[in-house]
Amino acid sequence: MKLYFKYLQILFKSQMQYRTSFWLLTVGQFFIPFAVFAGLYLLFERFGQIKGWQFFEVALCFAVIHMSFSLSECFARGFDMFSSLVVRGDFDRILVRPRSTFIQVLGSKFEFTKAGRLLQSALVLIWALSNLPIDWTLIKAITLVLMVTSGVFIFTGIYILAATMCFWTVQGLEVANIFTDGGREIAQYPLNIYQKWVTRFFTFVIPFGTVNYLPLLYLLGKNNGDDLLYILTPVLGSIFVLPCLLVWQMGVRHYRSTGS
């Protein structure tokens, strides 16, 4: 863990060497989702609601998934950018060091400019929460935190899967975007507005539904039945990262036997 912070420090220093571009990118990261959110707002202005969901409810959904996304892109960027690491042959370097490959890859890159995106989604979160009639309890607050963290785990899991693919091929990795960017776009609306199969896929296979839709029902008092189950769904969702780590280990083993 200490090592991870060291990596953080050194890469922060690196990025600070290019201050102007750092600030510009941060501002850009603020405005890109801002434009998307503006679009969302305008659509609600025209249509009023989407399958019974009101604007602020959807805004909360939006904020949670975008926060998770920006956090994961900031801290797990090493896996997201892994293909360049492999292409440059720098993965060999990682293997000759006495630390786990996981922490070294994680520490190989941080994208601090995503703070702009994080700020944007945090603002949306505050705005949405202050306009929603939620009776706050400690458990509800914890659930909200769990939602965001679980999202980070799921995004990281997908990055790891995509990174593992690099051990076999570095072509066509763009497909992973379907699940990261695509998952984010899908999950910024409550999942039940989609066709059944989409909802199911993003609940049980790639569990974005457990990050915002299901616990959101609980937060808004819309769930029927067991509260506890809805509270714990984010935790269940984060389990997603475990098989991903396993696959990663397999990938490293494959790399070391082929050296491609």
Added chain:
Amino acid sequence: MRVYLSVLKLRLLNGMQYRSAALAGVATQFFWGFMIIMVFQAFYQNAADTQPISLKELITYIWLQQAFLVFVTVWFRDSELFDLITSGNIAYELCRPCELYGFWFAKLLAQRLSSAILRCFPILIFSFFLPRPYNMTFPPSLSAFLLFLTALMLGLLLLVAISMFLYISVFITMSPMGSLLIFGILGEFFAGLIIPVPLMPSWLQNIANVLPFRWTADFPFRVYSGHIPQKEALIGIAIQLVYLLVLVWLGRVSMNRILRKVVVQGG
């Protein structure tokens, strides 16, 4: 003209090299289109009054957007050119026996065109065979289709003319970041990529109409679906032409001026 054609050919061959990248791109865009359509479907389901564009027309609009994404997005860029400018290797380019504006224009055009050629057909063909209501539809008439093609090509030229300013601006800022940001966000928003222009509130539509961005992509797509009637389409094409001429003229003037400065500074 021959130079430009050979640049295009080279690009196409180059693009073919990255088949799996193209395939992945097609899959991604296909998924994307599907997702957006589902969201709009949900919005339209309970919508009380009739909307300025029907769901059917909107679906066609979205598929066209996905198929010709490289005709819309400003961020689709040539980092080679950026490097050329910032590293000072621009001197080599200046030695070439063509005018720089034209040469770069051709290069960028070729890049977008080749990328679109590789990607648009699978998406278009596939989207025609999708089950209702997700499928794409044919244009209402042959003349609408011809108008669409004209508008699309003009739109592409227009977009390249716009993106040329991006490269020109790098001569001054030495970093593409800022300009990309402004062009990227504003351009995409007002080209209707985030929400289709007809669904914007009227005050925003007014802004969009004045800016060049919507003429690159939004306009041709609506001509295709017949959402814009043919008479209006002809006027639109005239507007496209005017924009194109003005932007190319402006681009050339500013580029030449900046190049002169670069030469004077010796670097």
Added chain:
Amino acid sequence: MIQLKGISKSYKVAKRQTGLRQAAKALFRQEHTIVEALKDISFTINPGEIVGYIGPNGAGKSTTIKIMSGILVPDTGTCTIMGYTPWKDRTKYVKNIGVVFGQRSQLWWDVPVIDSFELLKDIYKVPQQEYKTTTDLLIETLELQEIIYSPVRQLSLGQRMRCEIAASLIHNPNILFLDEPTIGLDAVSKIAVRQFIKTINQEKGVTVILTTHDMNDIEALAERVILIGKGSLLYDGQLGELRKRFGTKKIITAEYKQRANPIQIPGASVLSWSPERAVLSVDTANFKTSDIITHLTTQVELVDVTIETQPIEDIIVQLYKEYQI
């Protein structure tokens, strides 16, 4: 210290297809060819040795280095280095080795060199006290005082390589793998790097395994060379022995007072001739150099004679030819 026995490694390489039809086929079924990168490689290296590991491009040098540094797992064979099997106890093992890949950098590009060192300290869990003494020594012997606070991107190639080597020694490894450490360096930097490798080998007893294409590196550093070609071990022994066996040719340049007709000396072939100067080549395996010179004096009035041994570079080229690699 290092023991390799019967190491073999082969790769599956996908055949690149040309043409659209072939490419479409490749989407479903790819054809592979097996490339044998290493065939039954065995050798032993003792502590404190400097070994030059040479061979033409694609001979399998990097594969061997990768196996020895625990990156790759071989198909067959055993490898024991300091009691570890590199690919099995990776994290424990790699604490004992330092690796420099000449073509890649392990330093963080945008931050001062010293920051990279600090981070490496934490990666290898080097105690502060030990870190201090090691870096002080490294900075002094490699003359890094001036450059240690500048970001890597501002350093020259030679300066960077010196930092790279220092970085791979921060954790006091017992073995140092150098993969083309002098590639792209100018003459002065090359000599500095060589000097330093010698120093740490002598003073700290670090075992060094070095691959290079620059035979001057080998000549300056390694007493022992291992030659590999097409995945097989071709020669393993003293550099002097190699020279004795293959570098038996000597070049004699003789300058003399003017003489009209060409000289003729048994046992020597005349490479070039002019009325004042002749260049002869002698195979010392069959004839003595002194005999040739005696012969020379009988034929011409000598002004000056120089005798050169065949450059090692040529010997290697000759060897490559001989083994057809």
